[in-house]
Amino acid sequence: MLQVNFLRDNKERVLEGLKKRQFRNLELVDEAIATDDERKRIQFELDSQLSEINRISKEIGILMKDGKREEAELSKSKTAQYKSSSKELEQELDNVELDLMNILYQIPNIPNELVKNGATADDNEIIYQSHDVKGLGEGAIPHWELAKKYNIIDFELGVKIAGAGFPVYLGKGARLQRALVQYFLDKNVEKGYLEVNPPHVINEASGYGTGQLPDKEGQMYYIEEDDLYLIPTAEVPVTNLYRDVLFNEKDLPIKNTAFSQCYRREAGSYGAHVRGLNRLHQFEKVEIVRIEKPENSYAVLEEMVDHIKEILTDLELPYRVLRLCGGDTGFASAMTYDFEVWSAAQEMWLEVSSVSNFETFQANRLKCRYKTDGKSQLVHTLNGSAMALPRIMAALLENNQTEEGIRLPKKIAEYARFDVIN
Template sequence: MLQVSYLRENKDRILAGLEKRNFKQTALIDDAISMDDHRKKLQFELDQNLAEMKKISKEIGMLMSQGKKEEAESAKSKTAEYKENSQKVQQNLKEVEAQLLEILYLIPNIPYEKVKAGSTAEDNEIIYQSHDVEGLGEGAIPHWELAKKYNLIDFELGVKIAGAGFPVYLGKGARLQRSLVQYFLDKNVDAGYTEVNPPHVVNEASAYGTGQLPDKEGQMYFVTEDNLYLIPTAEVPVTNIYRDVIIDEKDLPLKNTAFSQCYRREAGSYGAHVRGLNRLHQFEKVEIVRIEKPENSYAALEEMVEHVKSMLEDLELPYRILRLCGGDMSFTSAMTYDFEVWSAAQEKWLEVSSVSNFETFQANRLKCRFKSEGKTQLVHTLNGSALALPRIMAALLENNQVENGIKIPAKVVEYTKFDLIN
């Protein structure tokens, strides 16, 4: 969420940034400023009333001590009037603050200067590609057929138990999945991230804090009786560890990693583009989250990109890195890099990680600040997938199929204890 002071002081920059996103509701900027002006007037009126009440209360005390009872009673009646008026102003102020918050929730983050304008994924910049890619040729089969052939994943059983988008992993498929999770966590911990095991549900305040609400309300599973949301990513509970916290400057940066199940209602279940593991309602992911001083956040973002890059190198997968255009970034992001791996049997790129800097956008909602030289200011928050399992699994199965089975990358063999699925 952008601060109103930022809207006032940087209106031209904000409008240019919103244009990069193709965001049309630019009148919200003026609406927010106007509503904040109204809030300030009400706050001033309330402060004046309270100050007058305090002044009269002192006078009453003096009058009573001087035996001037009638004058004291007259002053008390004035206090009652001020009190009644203050209650009305306070109620109005509360309503205006809520309206202001609703407007601010509708304004997306402003793209970083390096982010290009654009509308769709077609406008994203490819900034790195590890290999020239091609299909596996005749006889290569997609991962959903490999999963069935080697009894690794049962999609139909998942439909029986829960519905489309909830696969059941079996045997070496389950072992490979678990091994990848452990490898990802170990790699992150070795890079200085502290492992966290967070809840897989969050309350409304947490979902607002990281920006899932109100932007993605329809995409989240909601537990109605308890007013809780199933998490779409570990980013949500891990970042909320620092909600309403003032961090000591010497403790920055803070680096966390977490494994979780992820739940997303938006996944479709029809068409070739969502077959198999391409898009699921429930999947496993390992996340990295960083809390940084503002001046260090973009160096941290590049460091996170290099870290994810090294993981894909270890997995021996062809991959590429894209810097997203304004129109393809999430509502909360200031800059995002996407990582895609090549699916050789499907002959297409599959997204496996997004690494983003949110600058102060989440921190303002979270009220996450740090203290430096006696002053408090908002931190910058960042996160990234390191990594998301389903499409990594799909690419590993498809790219590594050989005549007698599926080869396992050497780095993962340390965890699976087998080097071939056959």
């Protein structure tokens, strides 16, 4: 969430950034500033009345001490009037503060100046590509057929149990999933990330803290009886570990990694591009989260990008890195890099990771700060997928198919304790 003072002091920059995002409701900026002006007016009036109540209360004590009971009673009646009026102002202030918060919740983050103006994924910049790519030619089998051929993933059984988008992993498929998770976690821990195991449900405050709420696209699973949400990614509970925390400067940076199941409704997702593992309602993912001082966050973002590159190199998958344009950057992010792997059988790029810098946007919602030179200021938060499993699995199966079976990359074979699926 952007701070209202930032909107006020940097209005032109904010409007230009929102236009880069293709954000249409620019009037919300003026609404936020006007609502904050009203908040300040009410606050000033309330403070004045409370000050007057305090002054009269002291005066009453003196009058009573001097035996001027009649004058004291008159002053008491004035105090009663002020108290009644101040209660009304307090309620009015609560309402205005709620209105301001609801407006600010609707305004997305401002993209970094390096983020390109653009409307859709077609406008994203390709920053790096590891290999020239091509299809496998005639006879190549997509992963959903390979899964059936080798009996490692059963999509129909998942439909029976829960519905489409909930596959069941079997035998070497289940072992490969587990091997990938362990490899990703170990790789992250080697880079200094502390592993945590968070809850897979969150409360409303946690959803607002990281920007998943309000859920404008209806993508989160909601448990009405308990007023809880299934997590869309481990980023949410892990980042919320630091909600309402004031760090000492020496405590930073914070580096966490976590494995979790992820749950997304994926409303409105249809078509061939969502077949098999391409888009699921439940999937496994390993996440990395950073809490950083502002001056370090963009160097750290590049460090995280390099880390994901190392992982994909170990997986021996052709991949590319894209810097998202304004219109394709997520609501809370100031800059995002997407990683895509080449699916040789489908002959298409599959997104497998996003690495983002949220600057102070999440921290402001979370009230996550650190002390420096006796003052407190907002931290920067960053996160990335390291990695999301379904499309990694799809690419591993498709790109490594041979007449003898599916041969695993050396690093993963070491973890899985087998080198071929046949």
